[in-house]
Amino acid sequence: MTVGPGDIAEVAGVRATAPLRTVSDVILQVDRYPAVSVLDSALNQGRITSAQLALIPSLIRGRRGAVAARACLAEADGRAQSPLETRTRLRCVDGRVPPDALHLEIRDDDGYLGIGDLGWRGPRIIAEADGRDAHGSPEAAFADRRRQTRLVNAGWTVLRFTWSDxxxxxxIPWTVRQAIAAARRR
Structure with a gap:
């Protein structure tokens, strides 16, 4: 595929392919999990728009890997704030326990408690994708604990997943299913 004039951008004085072209090329070369992570990240950071996402099938048509890449487009969701969130969501989808909400805002009688990365509203379960950078400091760990205590007191089950999970x-799907089953017994 040739590079057209709209495919080039300048970043810090260096010529590079524009985000739409870069994303289109990358998703042809990688497996599903990294492909959806790249799409989620590009959408979340505003590197591409939903309208541009819709253009990708025409940009990759006829290229090796296009069939698998098109399937990834349907799974893209710009609300994911990290590859860990994307991977956690995809594990749930693959395990037939997809969340019914992403970035679910939760409130109690006192007001705002926070946003759960993935949510299952009926059984009142949220899953947090805890990355080392955002949750690794002692201050972050203590804040997470306080927030989790408030969520539990408000009737929510909080599941925490890491990259190794x-x-x-x-x-991940097994753990979610166990939590759903426990919620039904209550």
């Missing part, structure tokens, strides 16, 4: 295809 996403490496086991069965672990």
């Amino acid at each position: 996403t490496l086991r295809p069965d672990y």
